[in-house]
Amino acid sequence: MSTTSDTMVRFRDVTKVFGTGPSAVAAVDGVTLDIEAGEIFGVIGYSGAGKSTLVRLINALEPVTSGSVVVDGDEVSALSERELRPVRASIGMIFQQFNLLSSRTVAGNVAYALKVAGWDKPRREARVAELLEFVGLSDKAKAYPSQLSGGQKQRVGIARALATSPKLLLADEATSALDPETTRDVLALLRRVNAELGVTIVVITHEMDVVRSTCHRVAVMEHGKVVEVGEVYDVFSSPRATATKKFVGTALRDRPGPEALERLRRRHPGRLVTVGVHEDGTSGASLTRLLREHGLDGSVVFGGISEIGERPFGSLTLELAGDDATIAAFLTELAATTDVVDLGTAADPRDDPRVVAGASDESGEADDVTGAPPSGRADEPDPRDAWQSERWPGTGSTGISGLGRPGTQGTQPGDFGNEPGTFGGER
Numbered sequence: 001m002s003t004t005s006d007t008m009v010r011f012r013d014v015t016k017v018f019g020t021g022p023s024a025v026a027a028v029d030g031v032t033l034d035i036e037a038g039e040i041f042g043v044i045g046y047s048g049a050g051k052s053t054l055v056r057l058i059n060a061l062e063p064v065t066s067g068s069v070v071v072d073g074d075e076v077s078a079l080s081e082r083e084l085r086p087v088r089a090s091i092g093m094i095f096q097q098f099n100l101l102s103s104r105t106v107a108g109n110v111a112y113a114l115k116v117a118g119w120d121k122p123r124r125e126a127r128v129a130e131l132l133e134f135v136g137l138s139d140k141a142k143a144y145p146s147q148l149s150g151g152q153k154q155r156v157g158i159a160r161a162l163a164t165s166p167k168l169l170l171a172d173e174a175t176s177a178l179d180p181e182t183t184r185d186v187l188a189l190l191r192r193v194n195a196e197l198g199v200t201i202v203v204i205t206h207e208m209d210v211v212r213s214t215c216h217r218v219a220v221m222e223h224g225k226v227v228e229v230g231e232v233y234d235v236f237s238s239p240r241a242t243a244t245k246k247f248v249g250t251a252l253r254d255r256p257g258p259e260a261l262e263r264l265r266r267r268h269p270g271r272l273v274t275v276g277v278h279e280d281g282t283s284g285a286s287l288t289r290l291l292r293e294h295g296l297d298g299s300v301v302f303g304g305i306s307e308i309g310e311r312p313f314g315s316l317t318l319e320l321a322g323d324d325a326t327i328a329a330f331l332t333e334l335a336a337t338t339d340v341v342d343l344g345t346a347a348d349p350r351d352d353p354r355v356v357a358g359a360s361d362e363s364g365e366a367d368d369v370t371g372a373p374p375s376g377r378a379d380e381p382d383p384r385d386a387w388q389s390e391r392w393p394g395t396g397s398t399g400i401s402g403l404g405r406p407g408t409q410g411t412q413p414g415d416f417g418n419e420p421g422t423f424g425g426e427r
Protein backbone atom coordinates (compact mmCIF):
# COMPACT_ATOMS: atom_id res chain seq x y z
CA MET A 1 0.00 0.00 0.00
CA SER A 2 1.24 3.42 -0.74
CA THR A 3 2.01 5.77 2.06
CA THR A 4 1.89 9.51 1.68
CA SER A 5 5.11 11.39 1.98
CA ASP A 6 6.52 14.76 1.04
CA THR A 7 8.89 13.10 -1.36
CA MET A 8 7.18 12.05 -4.58
CA VAL A 9 10.13 10.27 -6.17
CA ARG A 10 13.15 9.00 -4.29
CA PHE A 11 16.18 7.61 -6.15
CA ARG A 12 18.78 5.88 -4.01
CA ASP A 13 22.07 4.99 -5.67
CA VAL A 14 20.26 3.99 -8.83
CA THR A 15 22.17 2.49 -11.74
CA LYS A 16 20.82 1.32 -15.07
CA VAL A 17 23.21 -0.51 -17.36
CA PHE A 18 22.27 -1.45 -20.93
CA GLY A 19 24.18 -4.33 -22.52
CA THR A 20 26.96 -6.41 -21.09
CA GLY A 21 30.72 -6.69 -21.34
CA PRO A 22 32.71 -4.07 -23.20
CA SER A 23 29.60 -2.69 -24.91
CA ALA A 24 27.79 -2.05 -21.60
CA VAL A 25 26.48 1.50 -21.14
CA ALA A 26 25.64 2.91 -17.73
CA ALA A 27 22.78 5.14 -18.89
CA VAL A 28 22.06 6.05 -15.26
CA ASP A 29 25.05 5.83 -12.96
CA GLY A 30 24.67 6.01 -9.19
CA VAL A 31 21.87 8.59 -8.98
CA THR A 32 20.57 9.66 -5.58
CA LEU A 33 17.85 12.28 -5.86
CA ASP A 34 14.58 13.39 -4.25
CA ILE A 35 11.73 14.98 -6.18
CA GLU A 36 9.33 16.62 -3.75
CA ALA A 37 5.55 16.41 -3.96
CA GLY A 38 4.03 19.51 -5.56
CA GLU A 39 7.07 20.77 -7.40
CA ILE A 40 7.94 21.13 -11.04
CA PHE A 41 11.28 19.42 -11.24
CA GLY A 42 13.51 19.80 -14.30
CA VAL A 43 16.05 17.27 -15.52
CA ILE A 44 18.39 18.88 -18.02
CA GLY A 45 21.30 17.43 -19.94
CA TYR A 46 22.73 16.96 -23.39
CA SER A 47 21.69 14.13 -25.67
CA GLY A 48 22.65 10.74 -24.26
CA ALA A 49 23.03 12.05 -20.69
CA GLY A 50 20.50 9.51 -19.43
CA LYS A 51 17.45 11.73 -18.89
CA SER A 52 14.88 9.54 -20.63
CA THR A 53 16.26 6.45 -18.97
CA LEU A 54 15.95 8.14 -15.58
CA VAL A 55 12.24 8.91 -16.12
CA ARG A 56 11.55 5.45 -17.46
CA LEU A 57 12.80 4.11 -14.15
CA ILE A 58 10.11 6.14 -12.36
CA ASN A 59 7.23 4.23 -13.93
CA ALA A 60 9.37 1.09 -14.16
CA LEU A 61 9.18 0.93 -17.94
CA GLU A 62 12.80 -0.11 -17.44
CA PRO A 63 13.93 -2.20 -14.46
CA VAL A 64 16.84 -0.80 -12.45
CA THR A 65 20.16 -2.63 -12.50
CA SER A 66 20.77 -1.67 -8.87
CA GLY A 67 19.51 0.78 -6.29
CA SER A 68 15.94 1.71 -5.40
CA VAL A 69 13.25 3.96 -6.84
CA VAL A 70 10.35 4.87 -4.56
CA VAL A 71 7.30 6.69 -5.97
CA ASP A 72 4.97 8.16 -3.35
CA GLY A 73 5.87 5.45 -0.88
CA ASP A 74 5.87 2.51 -3.32
CA GLU A 75 9.21 0.96 -4.11
CA VAL A 76 8.58 0.55 -7.83
CA SER A 77 12.00 -1.02 -8.36
CA ALA A 78 10.86 -4.00 -6.25
CA LEU A 79 7.29 -4.48 -7.53
CA SER A 80 6.00 -7.16 -9.88
CA GLU A 81 4.30 -6.20 -13.17
CA ARG A 82 0.93 -6.87 -11.53
CA GLU A 83 1.73 -4.69 -8.52
CA LEU A 84 3.01 -1.96 -10.82
CA ARG A 85 -0.30 -1.52 -12.62
CA PRO A 86 -2.03 0.74 -10.06
CA VAL A 87 1.21 2.69 -9.55
CA ARG A 88 1.52 3.32 -13.28
CA ALA A 89 -2.09 4.47 -13.37
CA SER A 90 -1.15 7.24 -10.96
CA ILE A 91 1.63 8.47 -13.25
CA GLY A 92 0.83 10.39 -16.45
CA MET A 93 3.29 10.79 -19.27
CA ILE A 94 3.59 13.11 -22.27
CA PHE A 95 6.02 12.79 -25.15
CA GLN A 96 7.81 14.82 -27.77
CA GLN A 97 5.91 13.08 -30.58
CA PHE A 98 2.53 13.26 -28.76
CA ASN A 99 1.78 9.55 -29.42
CA LEU A 100 -1.89 10.14 -30.27
CA LEU A 101 -4.06 7.50 -31.94
CA SER A 102 -4.60 8.86 -35.46
CA SER A 103 -7.82 6.90 -36.01
CA ARG A 104 -9.52 8.42 -32.99
CA THR A 105 -10.86 11.91 -32.46
CA VAL A 106 -9.53 14.26 -29.82
CA ALA A 107 -12.31 13.19 -27.46
CA GLY A 108 -11.70 9.55 -28.42
CA ASN A 109 -8.01 9.79 -27.57
CA VAL A 110 -8.73 11.16 -24.11
CA ALA A 111 -11.61 8.72 -23.54
CA TYR A 112 -9.42 5.78 -24.51
CA ALA A 113 -7.24 6.25 -21.42
CA LEU A 114 -10.40 6.11 -19.28
CA LYS A 115 -11.76 3.08 -21.11
CA VAL A 116 -8.53 1.22 -20.37
CA ALA A 117 -8.96 2.23 -16.74
CA GLY A 118 -12.47 0.74 -16.74
CA TRP A 119 -14.64 3.87 -16.63
CA ASP A 120 -18.20 3.52 -17.94
CA LYS A 121 -19.40 5.66 -20.84
CA PRO A 122 -21.36 8.38 -19.02
CA ARG A 123 -18.48 8.99 -16.60
CA ARG A 124 -16.01 8.98 -19.48
CA GLU A 125 -17.98 11.57 -21.42
CA ALA A 126 -18.25 13.90 -18.47
CA ARG A 127 -14.57 13.57 -17.68
CA VAL A 128 -13.48 14.11 -21.30
CA ALA A 129 -15.55 17.30 -21.52
CA GLU A 130 -14.01 18.55 -18.30
CA LEU A 131 -10.46 17.78 -19.48
CA LEU A 132 -10.90 19.34 -22.92
CA GLU A 133 -12.27 22.45 -21.23
CA PHE A 134 -9.22 22.56 -18.97
CA VAL A 135 -6.74 22.39 -21.87
CA GLY A 136 -8.82 24.78 -24.03
CA LEU A 137 -9.83 22.30 -26.75
CA SER A 138 -13.57 21.89 -26.22
CA ASP A 139 -14.22 23.04 -29.79
CA LYS A 140 -11.86 20.41 -31.20
CA ALA A 141 -13.46 17.39 -29.54
CA LYS A 142 -14.50 15.86 -32.87
CA ALA A 143 -11.31 16.73 -34.78
CA TYR A 144 -8.70 14.10 -35.67
CA PRO A 145 -5.04 14.50 -34.68
CA SER A 146 -4.04 15.18 -38.31
CA GLN A 147 -6.26 18.27 -38.22
CA LEU A 148 -4.42 19.76 -35.21
CA SER A 149 -1.34 21.92 -34.80
CA GLY A 150 1.58 20.60 -32.77
CA GLY A 151 0.57 22.67 -29.76
CA GLN A 152 -3.00 21.39 -29.95
CA LYS A 153 -1.76 17.81 -30.22
CA GLN A 154 0.31 18.27 -27.08
CA ARG A 155 -2.74 19.70 -25.30
CA VAL A 156 -4.59 16.50 -26.17
CA GLY A 157 -1.57 14.57 -24.87
CA ILE A 158 -1.78 16.49 -21.60
CA ALA A 159 -5.56 15.96 -21.32
CA ARG A 160 -5.05 12.25 -21.92
CA ALA A 161 -2.23 12.04 -19.37
CA LEU A 162 -4.41 13.79 -16.77
CA ALA A 163 -7.50 11.69 -17.46
CA THR A 164 -7.22 9.42 -14.45
CA SER A 165 -6.07 12.24 -12.13
CA PRO A 166 -2.43 11.19 -11.72
CA LYS A 167 -0.40 12.65 -8.89
CA LEU A 168 2.72 12.70 -11.02
CA LEU A 169 3.21 13.79 -14.62
CA LEU A 170 6.35 12.94 -16.58
CA ALA A 171 7.06 15.19 -19.56
CA ASP A 172 9.91 13.89 -21.75
CA GLU A 173 10.93 16.66 -24.20
CA ALA A 174 7.24 17.58 -24.39
CA THR A 175 7.93 20.89 -26.11
CA SER A 176 10.96 19.97 -28.20
CA ALA A 177 8.93 19.60 -31.40
CA LEU A 178 7.17 22.94 -30.93
CA ASP A 179 8.03 26.48 -31.98
CA PRO A 180 8.97 28.96 -29.23
CA GLU A 181 5.54 30.57 -28.97
CA THR A 182 3.69 27.26 -28.82
CA THR A 183 6.28 26.03 -26.33
CA ARG A 184 5.40 28.96 -24.06
CA ASP A 185 1.68 28.10 -24.27
CA VAL A 186 2.25 24.44 -23.44
CA LEU A 187 4.59 25.33 -20.56
CA ALA A 188 1.95 27.74 -19.23
CA LEU A 189 -0.54 24.86 -19.32
CA LEU A 190 1.87 22.63 -17.40
CA ARG A 191 2.27 25.33 -14.77
CA ARG A 192 -1.53 25.41 -14.42
CA VAL A 193 -1.61 21.64 -14.07
CA ASN A 194 0.87 22.02 -11.22
CA ALA A 195 -0.67 25.05 -9.54
CA GLU A 196 -4.38 24.27 -9.97
CA LEU A 197 -4.39 20.50 -9.81
CA GLY A 198 -1.40 20.06 -7.50
CA VAL A 199 0.24 17.55 -9.83
CA THR A 200 3.98 17.01 -9.35
CA ILE A 201 5.69 17.37 -12.73
CA VAL A 202 9.06 16.07 -13.91
CA VAL A 203 10.18 17.98 -16.99
CA ILE A 204 12.92 16.36 -19.09
CA THR A 205 14.56 18.77 -21.49
CA HIS A 206 17.77 19.83 -23.17
CA GLU A 207 16.57 23.45 -23.27
CA MET A 208 17.54 25.74 -20.43
CA ASP A 209 14.71 28.14 -21.32
CA VAL A 210 12.17 25.45 -20.49
CA VAL A 211 13.73 24.93 -17.09
CA ARG A 212 14.16 28.56 -16.13
CA SER A 213 10.64 29.57 -17.16
CA THR A 214 8.85 26.62 -15.62
CA CYS A 215 10.76 24.59 -13.04
CA HIS A 216 11.25 25.16 -9.34
CA ARG A 217 14.26 22.90 -8.99
CA VAL A 218 16.55 21.27 -11.49
CA ALA A 219 19.00 18.40 -11.78
CA VAL A 220 21.75 18.56 -14.38
CA MET A 221 22.72 15.18 -15.86
CA GLU A 222 25.93 14.24 -17.61
CA HIS A 223 27.11 10.72 -18.52
CA GLY A 224 24.38 9.12 -16.41
CA LYS A 225 25.21 11.10 -13.28
CA VAL A 226 23.44 13.99 -11.62
CA VAL A 227 26.25 16.54 -11.53
CA GLU A 228 24.29 19.40 -9.97
CA VAL A 229 20.91 19.82 -8.30
CA GLY A 230 19.10 22.65 -6.56
CA GLU A 231 16.81 25.65 -6.92
CA VAL A 232 16.79 26.79 -10.53
CA TYR A 233 18.07 30.28 -9.70
CA ASP A 234 20.89 28.97 -7.54
CA VAL A 235 22.01 26.36 -10.05
CA PHE A 236 21.99 28.69 -13.04
CA SER A 237 23.29 31.81 -11.29
CA SER A 238 26.30 30.01 -9.79
CA PRO A 239 26.85 27.00 -12.03
CA ARG A 240 29.58 24.67 -10.79
CA ALA A 241 29.50 21.74 -13.23
CA THR A 242 30.92 22.22 -16.71
CA ALA A 243 27.68 21.05 -18.31
CA THR A 244 25.69 23.62 -16.31
CA LYS A 245 28.08 26.38 -17.30
CA LYS A 246 27.64 25.41 -20.94
CA PHE A 247 23.85 25.54 -20.63
CA VAL A 248 23.95 28.95 -19.02
CA GLY A 249 26.45 30.25 -21.57
CA THR A 250 24.56 29.00 -24.61
CA ALA A 251 21.15 30.05 -23.34
CA LEU A 252 21.99 33.54 -22.12
CA ARG A 253 24.83 34.32 -24.50
CA ASP A 254 25.65 37.16 -22.20
CA ARG A 255 29.40 36.52 -22.13
CA PRO A 256 31.56 36.93 -25.23
CA GLY A 257 32.99 33.72 -26.65
CA PRO A 258 36.48 33.67 -28.18
CA GLU A 259 35.40 35.02 -31.58
CA ALA A 260 33.20 37.77 -30.20
CA LEU A 261 36.01 38.72 -27.83
CA GLU A 262 38.40 39.09 -30.74
CA ARG A 263 35.96 41.43 -32.49
CA LEU A 264 35.42 43.37 -29.28
CA ARG A 265 39.15 43.87 -28.87
CA ARG A 266 39.46 45.20 -32.41
CA ARG A 267 36.66 47.65 -31.77
CA HIS A 268 37.49 48.54 -28.16
CA PRO A 269 41.22 48.67 -27.44
CA GLY A 270 40.80 49.54 -23.73
CA ARG A 271 40.53 47.30 -20.67
CA LEU A 272 37.66 44.86 -20.99
CA VAL A 273 36.04 43.24 -17.97
CA THR A 274 32.97 41.05 -17.64
CA VAL A 275 30.87 41.68 -14.55
CA GLY A 276 28.16 39.33 -13.31
CA VAL A 277 24.79 40.87 -12.49
CA HIS A 278 22.88 38.93 -9.83
CA GLU A 279 20.01 39.61 -7.52
CA ASP A 280 22.18 39.37 -4.42
CA GLY A 281 25.28 40.94 -5.87
CA THR A 282 25.98 43.72 -8.28
CA SER A 283 23.14 45.43 -10.08
CA GLY A 284 23.39 47.80 -13.02
CA ALA A 285 22.78 50.68 -10.64
CA SER A 286 25.47 49.70 -8.15
CA LEU A 287 27.90 49.25 -11.03
CA THR A 288 27.23 52.78 -12.26
CA ARG A 289 27.68 54.14 -8.76
CA LEU A 290 30.96 52.34 -8.25
CA LEU A 291 32.31 53.61 -11.57
CA ARG A 292 31.41 57.14 -10.51
CA GLU A 293 33.02 56.74 -7.08
CA HIS A 294 36.27 55.64 -8.66
CA GLY A 295 36.11 58.36 -11.29
CA LEU A 296 36.17 55.80 -14.08
CA ASP A 297 34.46 55.75 -17.42
CA GLY A 298 32.95 52.45 -18.37
CA SER A 299 30.89 51.68 -21.43
CA VAL A 300 28.91 48.55 -22.02
CA VAL A 301 30.18 46.71 -25.08
CA PHE A 302 28.54 43.30 -24.65
CA GLY A 303 26.15 41.51 -22.36
CA GLY A 304 22.61 40.86 -21.39
CA ILE A 305 20.45 40.78 -18.29
CA SER A 306 17.44 38.57 -18.29
CA GLU A 307 15.57 36.70 -15.61
CA ILE A 308 15.57 33.30 -14.03
CA GLY A 309 12.27 32.82 -12.24
CA GLU A 310 11.60 36.59 -12.14
CA ARG A 311 15.00 37.32 -10.63
CA PRO A 312 17.56 39.33 -12.58
CA PHE A 313 20.58 37.50 -13.90
CA GLY A 314 23.22 38.06 -16.56
CA SER A 315 26.46 39.88 -17.14
CA LEU A 316 27.88 43.00 -18.71
CA THR A 317 31.20 43.40 -20.45
CA LEU A 318 32.59 46.89 -20.05
CA GLU A 319 35.41 48.81 -21.63
CA LEU A 320 37.02 50.78 -18.84
CA ALA A 321 38.94 54.00 -19.34
CA GLY A 322 41.33 55.08 -16.56
CA ASP A 323 44.77 54.41 -15.14
CA ASP A 324 45.74 50.89 -14.08
CA ALA A 325 45.78 51.60 -10.34
CA THR A 326 42.30 53.11 -10.38
CA ILE A 327 40.98 50.21 -12.43
CA ALA A 328 42.60 47.71 -10.06
CA ALA A 329 40.97 49.37 -7.03
CA PHE A 330 37.61 49.42 -8.79
CA LEU A 331 37.83 45.76 -9.76
CA THR A 332 38.82 44.69 -6.26
CA GLU A 333 35.85 46.49 -4.74
CA LEU A 334 33.51 45.15 -7.41
CA ALA A 335 34.76 41.59 -6.94
CA ALA A 336 33.53 41.69 -3.36
CA THR A 337 29.93 41.52 -4.55
CA THR A 338 30.02 39.69 -7.85
CA ASP A 339 32.14 37.66 -10.23
CA VAL A 340 34.52 39.76 -12.31
CA VAL A 341 36.56 38.47 -15.24
CA ASP A 342 39.48 40.55 -16.45
CA LEU A 343 39.90 40.21 -20.21
CA GLY A 344 42.89 42.59 -20.45
CA THR A 345 43.34 45.02 -23.32
CA ALA A 346 43.78 44.65 -27.06
CA ALA A 347 47.51 45.30 -26.62
CA ASP A 348 47.81 43.06 -23.57
CA PRO A 349 44.99 40.48 -23.82
CA ARG A 350 44.31 37.98 -21.09
CA ASP A 351 44.00 34.95 -23.26
CA ASP A 352 43.21 32.94 -20.19
CA PRO A 353 40.76 35.46 -18.73
CA ARG A 354 41.53 36.04 -15.09
CA VAL A 355 38.88 35.95 -12.44
CA VAL A 356 39.37 38.93 -10.15
CA ALA A 357 39.49 37.65 -6.60
CA GLY A 358 37.08 39.36 -4.26
CA ALA A 359 38.09 40.75 -0.87
CA SER A 360 35.27 38.70 0.56
CA ASP A 361 32.41 36.82 -1.01
CA GLU A 362 30.38 37.42 2.10
CA SER A 363 30.77 41.16 2.35
CA GLY A 364 27.02 41.45 2.02
CA GLU A 365 27.19 44.91 0.56
CA ALA A 366 23.67 45.91 -0.25
CA ASP A 367 22.75 47.18 -3.65
CA ASP A 368 22.49 50.83 -2.90
CA VAL A 369 20.15 51.73 -5.67
CA THR A 370 20.35 55.49 -5.73
CA GLY A 371 17.58 56.11 -8.15
CA ALA A 372 17.82 55.56 -11.86
CA PRO A 373 21.32 55.63 -13.22
CA PRO A 374 22.05 58.55 -15.51
CA SER A 375 21.05 57.61 -18.97
CA GLY A 376 22.99 58.37 -22.11
CA ARG A 377 25.98 59.64 -20.21
CA ALA A 378 27.77 62.18 -22.37
CA ASP A 379 31.19 61.04 -21.21
CA GLU A 380 30.69 57.52 -22.48
CA PRO A 381 31.42 56.46 -26.01
CA ASP A 382 28.24 55.22 -27.55
CA PRO A 383 28.47 51.43 -27.74
CA ARG A 384 25.33 51.22 -29.84
CA ASP A 385 27.29 49.89 -32.77
CA ALA A 386 28.55 47.03 -30.68
CA TRP A 387 25.07 46.16 -29.52
CA GLN A 388 23.75 46.10 -33.01
CA SER A 389 26.58 44.17 -34.54
CA GLU A 390 27.02 41.61 -31.76
CA ARG A 391 24.30 39.26 -32.83
CA TRP A 392 24.19 36.09 -30.91
CA PRO A 393 24.45 33.10 -33.17
CA GLY A 394 21.27 31.14 -33.43
CA THR A 395 19.05 33.58 -31.61
CA GLY A 396 19.04 36.52 -33.99
CA SER A 397 18.64 38.74 -30.98
CA THR A 398 20.92 40.78 -28.83
CA GLY A 399 20.87 38.17 -26.12
CA ILE A 400 18.28 39.68 -23.88
CA SER A 401 15.53 37.18 -23.79
CA GLY A 402 12.11 37.60 -22.32
CA LEU A 403 11.67 35.22 -19.46
CA GLY A 404 9.57 34.88 -16.47
CA ARG A 405 7.76 32.58 -14.19
CA PRO A 406 4.32 31.26 -14.82
CA GLY A 407 2.21 33.82 -16.57
CA THR A 408 4.61 36.70 -16.22
CA GLN A 409 6.24 38.78 -18.84
CA GLY A 410 9.99 38.84 -18.70
CA THR A 411 12.47 41.46 -19.72
CA GLN A 412 11.89 42.40 -23.30
CA PRO A 413 14.56 42.85 -25.89
CA GLY A 414 15.18 46.54 -25.92
CA ASP A 415 14.72 47.06 -22.20
CA PHE A 416 18.41 46.93 -22.16
CA GLY A 417 19.77 46.60 -25.62
CA ASN A 418 18.35 49.75 -27.07
CA GLU A 419 19.80 51.90 -24.39
CA PRO A 420 23.39 50.95 -24.04
CA GLY A 421 25.08 52.51 -21.12
CA THR A 422 21.91 53.01 -19.15
CA PHE A 423 21.80 49.57 -17.58
CA GLY A 424 18.17 49.59 -18.51
CA GLY A 425 17.77 45.88 -17.88
CA GLU A 426 18.03 46.58 -14.17
CA ARG A 427 14.80 46.33 -12.27
Ligand SMILES: Nc1ncnc2c1ncn2[C@@H]1O[C@H](COP(=O)(O)OP(=O)(O)OP(=O)(O)O)[C@@H](O)[C@H]1O
Residues within 6 Å of the ligand: 018, 019, 025, 026, 027, 045, 046, 047, 048, 049, 050, 051, 052, 053, 054, 206
Ligand atom coordinates in the same frame (compact mmCIF):
# COMPACT_ATOMS: atom_id res chain seq x y z
N1 LIG B 1 17.28 0.43 -24.68
C1 LIG B 1 18.56 0.80 -24.72
N2 LIG B 1 19.52 -0.09 -25.07
C2 LIG B 1 20.81 0.26 -25.09
N3 LIG B 1 21.27 1.48 -24.79
C3 LIG B 1 20.37 2.42 -24.44
C4 LIG B 1 18.97 2.13 -24.40
N4 LIG B 1 18.32 3.25 -24.01
C5 LIG B 1 19.26 4.19 -23.84
N5 LIG B 1 20.49 3.70 -24.10
C6 LIG B 1 21.76 4.44 -23.97
O1 LIG B 1 21.79 5.06 -22.72
C7 LIG B 1 22.34 6.38 -22.80
C8 LIG B 1 21.33 7.38 -22.27
O2 LIG B 1 20.21 7.42 -23.13
P1 LIG B 1 18.94 8.31 -22.85
O3 LIG B 1 17.95 8.03 -23.93
O4 LIG B 1 18.50 8.11 -21.46
O5 LIG B 1 19.55 9.76 -22.99
P2 LIG B 1 18.80 11.19 -23.04
O6 LIG B 1 19.50 12.04 -22.06
O7 LIG B 1 17.34 11.00 -22.89
O8 LIG B 1 19.14 11.70 -24.50
P3 LIG B 1 18.25 12.57 -25.54
O9 LIG B 1 18.38 14.00 -25.08
O10 LIG B 1 18.93 12.35 -26.85
O11 LIG B 1 16.84 12.06 -25.50
C9 LIG B 1 22.72 6.56 -24.24
O12 LIG B 1 24.08 6.27 -24.39
C10 LIG B 1 21.86 5.56 -24.98
O13 LIG B 1 22.48 5.15 -26.16
Ligand SMILES: [Mg+2]
Residues within 6 Å of the ligand: 051, 052, 053
Ligand atom coordinates in the same frame (compact mmCIF):
# COMPACT_ATOMS: atom_id res chain seq x y z
MG1 LIG C 1 15.70 11.38 -24.11
